[in-house]
Amino acid sequence: MKIAVNQLSLKYGNELALSEVSFDIDSPKIYGLLGKNGAGKTSFLSILASYREPTSGSVTVNGETPFENATVMQQVAFLYNKDYKEETDNVLGILQDTERYRPHFDREYAEYLVNRFNLDVKKPVKQFSKGMQSALNVIIGLASRAPITIFDEVYLGMDVPSRDIFYKELLEDQEKHPRVIILSTHLVSEMEYLFDEVIILDKGKVIIHEEFDSLINKGVKIIGNGEAVDRFVQSKNQIHVEQLGQTKAVMIYGELSDHDRMVAREQGLELEPISLHELFLHVTKEGA
Numbered sequence: 001m002k003i004a005v006n007q008l009s010l011k012y013g014n015e016l017a018l019s020e021v022s023f024d025i026d027s028p029k030i031y032g033l034l035g036k037n038g039a040g041k042t043s044f045l046s047i048l049a050s051y052r053e054p055t056s057g058s059v060t061v062n063g064e065t066p067f068e069n070a071t072v073m074q075q076v077a078f079l080y081n082k083d084y085k086e087e088t089d090n091v092l093g094i095l096q097d098t099e100r101y102r103p104h105f106d107r108e109y110a111e112y113l114v115n116r117f118n119l120d121v122k123k124p125v126k127q128f129s130k131g132m133q134s135a136l137n138v139i140i141g142l143a144s145r146a147p148i149t150i151f152d153e154v155y156l157g158m159d160v161p162s163r164d165i166f167y168k169e170l171l172e173d174q175e176k177h178p179r180v181i182i183l184s185t186h187l188v189s190e191m192e193y194l195f196d197e198v199i200i201l202d203k204g205k206v207i208i209h210e211e212f213d214s215l216i217n218k219g220v221k222i223i224g225n226g227e228a229v230d231r232f233v234q235s236k237n238q239i240h241v242e243q244l245g246q247t248k249a250v251m252i253y254g255e256l257s258d259h260d261r262m263v264a265r266e267q268g269l270e271l272e273p274i275s276l277h278e279l280f281l282h283v284t285k286e287g288a
């Protein structure tokens with residue numbers, strides 16, 4: 001399954017939501033798609049899921065353009081914070097409908113998940129709470145086993161135990177049936193352990209696309225005497241500075257060589273890892 005994004009732009013009227021975005025996704029992994037409100041995440045995902053056409057540039061799935069393309073639509077499951085307030089059907093009816101257009105749908109697994117989330121199978125879905133409706137979206141997404149599965153802030157309203165079930169089931173099922181899973185989320189700290197790769201969108205552009213492990217290794221906090229810290233970071237990509245009296249802490253983003261690490265030790269500087277949450281916060285802040 002190969003998703004190729006090439007110089008993709010999307011405008012709503014005069015507003016540029018995506019600006020010449022290019023990247024590839026070509027492995028069955030879990031991708032964390034991060035970005036502040038309005039960064040362009042849903043805009044991108046709706047093009048990938050055949051809902052919208054780009055203004056310029058392209059997205060292709062195995063070489064095919066998604067828009068109004070039945071082959072691609074069958075391969076891409078897009079789960080979002082759907083409103084079921086008009087839905088008179090119950091869970092069983094909805095799962096039966098889903099089974100009709102999802103060739104890899106696993107009925108038994110869906111029923112297992114319905115039990116896991118403790119959903120009432122007879123109640124009309126419009127009477128479900130927000131969190132229960134979100135659990136239903138999770139069930140549809142996981143049990144469809146689509147080669148490309150997108151969860152766009154699908155956890156809304158789900159309580160902590162339900163979100164925990166979602167994450168555990170996602171990891172277990174991905175292990176058995178690897179596919180491309182894209183998780184668009186604001187719960188960076190809570191969900192980071194799920195990500196194999198991270199894509200950060202900011203103001204319609206991809207500012208980071210890296211494997212989770214290498215991304216985390218690139219973010220480092222340098223702490224120590226102000227002057228020594230300044231000397232050490234002067235040629236580095238600084239993303240945040242904190243001054244506490246004589247002590248300074250500077251977050252940098254970029255590879256540190258063994259030589260850099262040796263110099264830091266000699267200067268009495270402390271090197272601390274930074275979390276994805278911190279990294280995300282500082283690379284996307286205004287003026288970064």
Ligand SMILES: Nc1ncnc2c1ncn2[C@@H]1O[C@H](COP(=O)(O)OP(=O)(O)OP(=O)(O)O)[C@@H](O)[C@H]1O
Nearest residue numbers: 012015016017035036037038039040041042043044
């Ligand atoms: N239907 C629309 N009509 C006009 N502008 C839109 C529309 N949908 C999105 N936009 C604009 O496009 C930009 C990107 O929005 P998008 O929904 O893709 O961001 P997002 O990263 O998914 O945000 P959030 O995290 O808040 O869901 C925003 O400036 C938004 O106001």
